[in-house]
Amino acid sequence: MFLKLFLLVLLLESANCWVTSNMSNELIAVENAYMEWVRQRASMKQPVFQEGKKNLKPCRIIKVNKNPKFGEFATVQKAINSLPVVNLCRVVIYISPGTLQKIEIPATMAYITLVGGGAERTVIEWNDTADRMGRSGLPLGTFASATFGVNSPHFIAKNITFKNKAPSPPSGALGKQAVAFRISADRAAFIGCNFIGAQDTLYDHLGRHYFKNCYIEGSVDFVFGNGLSYYEDCHLHAITNSYGALTAQKRDSLLQETGFSFVNCKVTGSGALYLGRAWGTFSRVVFAYTYMDKIITPRGWYNWGDKNREMTVFFGQYKCSGPGADYGGRVPWSRELTQQQAQPFISIDFIDGHEWIQL
Template sequence: MKKIKLLLVLNCLMVSFVFASSPTVYDIIVAADGSGNYKTVQEAINAVPDYRKVTTTIFIKNGVYKEKLNIATSKQFIKMIGENVAHTILTYDDWAQKKNSFGEEKGTSGSSSVYIYGNSFTAENITFQNTAGPVGQAVALFVAGDKARFINCRMLGFQDTLYTYGYASRQYYYQCYIEGTVDFIFGSSTAVFDKCEIFCKKAGYITASSSPDSSKYGYVFINSKITGDATDNSFYLGRPWRPYAKSVFINCYLGKMIKPEGWNNWGKETNEKTAYYAEYNSQGPGANAKARVKWSHQLDEITVKAYTMEEIFNGWNPKE
């Protein structure tokens, strides 16, 4: 027990060294039992003044908050901190084919449990979840705002779990857990996944980038682990949702579910000329540089140096 407590303390200290310490006094407290300022998360978001220029910190007490949340463009510099990542859960259960009040399908974008449009958003110790199950596209988290950060968070779902929406959006995920099946990390944003666990369920594709040709980096996974309960050789690292898709894995552990060929062209040979897929120093049973498709790349000690936070995010440092 003493060892476990020590490890928890050391982990908290490590995170505090990487990021600025969380404040002990919060602007708004959310508690489902009524012990805070608001009972629902959306009420707390709505209470933040539009276009406020300083950070508003919202503390969310443990609980399952079943709400379809929308953080509008006018709600910027919001920082949401959960009491405990395993017990502070923001969830909903829409899916793409579910009908809205007009009898129309909601679609992939309309299926999300949480929408983040406001810039400079931060979340810590929160679970984002879609409980619709394996019924097709069912987004847990839709992120469109620029300079979005997620620290020690979980994204739970099946197909299309995390939608990184918008080519102008820069997103940083640190020590997060993301799970899913088909294309469960997808979109056109520039995003870094740093020391994350990517959990593969059943079979499918980890990434479905839709980077535009003007985007240099797309998705970058650094020091992360690809794990899961999927069967051997059942997952691709990615496939191109759009022709100029980009995904790179640097110093990552790849589990046995990763196919030897690594990457898929989504049935279009022309994508092989435009998409950019690369690895550097992959490890584990799913690492197989020699068997990868010929149109993918292996970075070397020189080319990997271009993948710094400053370069990827065009000057933004998400750790400040």
């Protein structure tokens, strides 16, 4: 609460500066707000969000297998439908190897863990796009195009591939967003999972999320949304033959505690790739200790066609390596972070992980 009130004061002071001062004063005000956030975040002992519950001991174990001799249900959706409307205990669902179809978990069914038989063998795939007509007779939109959608907190997935197999659209095509996975809830963890698609692969929509040893493939904005998320030891792979973008983070206010942090990751693929586009006015993305292949465009970042966002975004890198990590050609409004600036982003404290991650 103190941090939010403090930032609100800073925001009001910044707004006043915009009326009475010139451009340099605007930049100073925003920079001071960022640095105060860095200092506060590094020293905080209490999480910004409500402390996550540690309800990991399962109260029920379900096996999904098409052969009824080896499983209680033939599909994951039927297993989920068997749970109470309001689920308050950890349920672990083991999924046998095979290919499954589109699934959604409602907001009231918390504490679900899905365990696949290996990411290469347990694949959940579908092919919806944003412009496809839904049952209502209206286009699905990006949100509902997801092959797998999660709306409930305390979700865990291990060793599963989530895929949207819609064809990769040509550059500039409209309505072809095709989400492989959407997470719209707090305190979710993904271990050893693959997220495969093209445009808008992983919708990191809302909440705190942890990704460990995951593979994420796409072309444009293939990690996007307004989550507060930490990606550790992940492989990010581009599949574009022209210009693409890895991230599109949608932080719209200085008061929002959101952003993406990539630590000890690897970026490879084809085409020319921006590290991120400023979908939100206060978009925040950091890469630390990450290998970047030569596909990263020298400028590194794109302002979404709005020069005003150059004053408010927080795009940075820290001790990255590889031919695409050279900071010399980066846009002047991105940052080569100091140790102090990078500190809040390079551990699971960024997502208050010590309060809720127990895997």
